[in-house]
Amino acid sequence: MRPNWILSQYARTIALTESLIGECGQDLIEYALIAALIALAATASMSGVAAAISTAFTSIGAHIGTYTS
Helix, strand or coil, X not given: CHHHHHHHHHHHXXXXXXXXXXXXXXXXXXXXXHHHHHHHHHHHHHHHXXXXXXXXXXXXXXXXXXXXX
């Protein structure tokens, strides 16, 4: 009777250890880091894109202004 109890405790310990050591959460952290990197890159590039779009619309507005006045 005693060896079965020890064996069941050993199996529970192994199962608990494997669940704590498992790498299931590692993928989630990697995806979160990639998403943060993409968000940072998008935020950094938006200021340059916004300035270019503003310049383009100002130029278009100036050309249209010359034709309509």
